[in-house]
Amino acid sequence: MLDIQNLSIRFTRYTFGLKKKEVCVVRDFDLSIAPGQVMAVIGQSGAGKSLLAHALLGILPRNAKVEGRILFKGKPLTPERLSALRGREIALIPQSITALNPLLRVGVQVARAARLSGISKKDVPTTVRRAFSRYLLRKEVAHCFPFQLSGGMARRVLTATATVGMADLILADEPTSGLDPITAREALTHLRELADTGKAVLLITHDIAAALQVADMVTVFCAGTTVEVARADDFKGLDQLRHPYTRALWDALPANSFIGTMKPIERTSDAAGCPFQPCCNDQNTVCGQSTPELKDSGEGRVRCHHA
Amino acid sequence: MITQFLLVKIFRLILLIAAVATLSFLLVSSSPVNPVDAYVGTAMLRISQDQREIIAKRWGLDKPPVERFGRWAGQMATGNLGVSTIFNEPVLSVIGKRFVTSFWLMALAWSLSGALGFGLGLIAGAREDTLLDRGIRLYAYTMASTPTFWVGMILLMVFSVSLGWTPVCCAWPPGLSAEQATLWQRLHHLLLPAVTLSLIGIAQITLHTREKTIEALRSDYAVFARAQGESIIGIVFVRALRNVALPAVTLQFASLGELFGGAVLAEQVFAYPGLGRTTVEAGIRGDIPLLLGIVLFSTIFVFTGNFMADLIYHLVDPRLRKTAGAIS
Structure with a gap:
């Protein structure tokens, strides 16, 4: 469904008046998802995960530059193709319920999303009604304004808005952040259901435990790069995990050792070497000299000189 | 409630x-x-x-x-x-008569500046940092820092004196009474003072609407709308119009005080016999009852503007409307 190779996202900033400076937020990012799959992208908060979703939709700010190969359904995803697919075949479930316009009725917003996804005007009401009932939203909710909904309801409205157009690729950006466990569980179940109907779901989150509940595969995102691709099952034990960063994340889980030994990783611009090197316990001279390639390892992949 | x-x-x-x-x-x-x-x-x-x-x-x-x-x-x-x-x-009958004359001037200027200012603000905000936006902003900043009477004098020199398109003074042709003048004649005399007033009034509403439009375009709901395939034009005119228009309407009603102040100056320049010019006359010639009357009248006028702004917010903003409904 989606195949990303060597994706990089750069921002041009002006420092001291007219001096241009390029900041590289994501580089050498690889990812692939098949239909029917939930692929989790996990990484620390602020690692640029949301930018990934925005890059895939082509809605980054104007000063951003995206490079790399993105194949969607086997064909390159050019900006022109993307603007035709956005909202029709690729949809976003946003991070926060502020993504609903506070001054428009919920039903109007879902209907607009349906219309934009290419559904004909006369079919919109039926489609919207179906989307509402799919997520157990009563008919009356359509006449509500967002401030009249509970947090869980608002999240279901967001999911309904994103899925009303039956997109094949769903990007869920931190769908569980700020939710109580029951509501979070419900949101994740909805993603699993979508995948089970044959859609590809990209679940972007910093919450590993939540992601593992529903994901088939996990891409570990560190300092803007893919460091490991693993099956969700690999997270059952430490020895199945390939990269020291993944193991450190696993160790930090409350259910495991619950130890956080890592300091946050600062991106040291375009310097050579392994991105994880400053925090790694297993490093030697080669780690500082060259960036490791992403290589196949069992059913997953890993980017480490020692794996 | x-x-x-x-x-x-x-x-x-x-x-x-x-x-x-x-x-x-x-x-x-x-x-x-x-x-x-x-x-x-x-x-x-x-x-x-x-x-x-x-x-x-x-x-x-x-x-x-x-x-x-x-x-x-x-x-x-x-x-x-x-x-x-x-x-x-x-005093009451003087104020009544003069206000009617001023009312048409202020109403025309107010609606012109509101509609044009809102439109320009939307365009500037939607096309942020383009040449168009810069041009609109330059205009707005220039007008915001230009005195009303000066604009009035320039327009008078160009359109009335040099080109002769518009009359030099008054609300109707000299020698006629208000009742004798035709609607067309009155509109003709109204044109230049109203344009003067609205040229100045546009600046504030344009800059305000531009800010609100940019804010709306950067909001989470606009990003989500773009992810659904909405264009910038679609976001501005379909999604965010209400969010931008609501504060603009409030601002426009709250600016009645400035409109009144502007009318005093514009009427003086164009010798337009409205309430503004009467205020100046009452002041210069020491007509204390009339002056006090006008002060009280303008108090009520400005208060009404602010009151309307408040009322519209209560009626249009669903967040205020629904809570109001829930309590009563």
Whole structure:
């Protein structure tokens, strides 16, 4: 469904008046998802995960530059193709319920999303009604304004808005952040259901435990790069995990050792070497000299000189 | 809920009028204007000191200020604002007639500046940092820092004196009365003062709408809308129009005070016989009853503007409307 190779996202900033400076937020990012799959992208908060979703939709700010190969359904995803697919075949479930316009009725917003996804005007009401009932939203909710909904309801409205157009690729950006466990569980179940109907779901989150509940595969995102691709099952034990960063994340889980030994990783611009090197316990001279390639390892992949 | 809202507003209006009345009475009594001199005017030399004292006594000017204020406030409360000395007519009827003339000027300028300013603001915001946006901003900043009377004089020089397209003065052709003038003639005379007023008024509403549009385009809901395939134009005109228009309407109503102030200057430049010009005349010629009357009238006028802004917000914003409904 989606195949990303060597994706990089750069921002041009002006420092001291007219001096241009390029900041590289994501580089050498690889990812692939098949239909029917939930692929989790996990990484620390602020690692640029949301930018990934925005890059895939082509809605980054104007000063951003995206490079790399993105194949969607086997064909390159050019900006022109993307603007035709956005909202029709690729949809976003946003991070926060502020993504609903506070001054428009919920039903109007879902209907607009349906219309934009290419559904004909006369079919919109039926489609919207179906989307509402799919997520157990009563008919009356359509006449509500967002401030009249509970947090869980608002999240279901967001999911309904994103899925009303039956997109094949769903990007869920931190769908569980700020939710109580029951509501979070419900949101994740909805993603699993979508995948089970044959859609590809990209679940972007910093919450590993939540992601593992529903994901088939996990891409570990560190300092803007893919460091490991693993099956969700690999997270059952430490020895199945390939990269020291993944193991450190696993160790930090409350259910495991619950130890956080890592300091946050600062991106040291375009310097050579392994991105994880400053925090790694297993490093030697080669780690500082060259960036490791992403290589196949069992059913997953890993980017480490020692794996 | 709505009755409570109205009661609070009416109570505030009464307080405001009391405060404005006290303050302006204080200012007028300590000003060097002598109402008797102003009344007598050019006949000053033919009137003896005794006669002046008779007038002063008749008007109660020999009484202490507190008592004078009490009598004036009492009369005012019954709706009697006195008689204008320059027009020799009750103050209320002078204000009524002049306001009608001013009203068309202000209404035209207000709706022109509101519609154009809002439109320009939307365009500038949607096309942020393009040449178009820069041009609109340059215009707005220039107009925001230009005095009304100066714009009026420039327009007068260009369109009335050089090109001769518009009349040089007044609200209708000289020699005719207001009733004799045709609608077309009146509109023709209204055009230039109204354009002057709205050119200036556009600036504020444009800059405000531009900010709100940019804010809306950067909001989470706009990002989500773009992810659904919405274009920038779609976001501005379908999604965010309400979010941008609501504060703009409020601002436009709240700017009635500035509109009134602008009208005073514009009417003076174009010799347009509205309330603004009357204010200047009353001030210069020491017509104290008329001046106080106009002060009170403009207080109510500006208050009404702010009140309308509040009311519209309550009626249009669903967040306020629904809570109001829930309580009542």
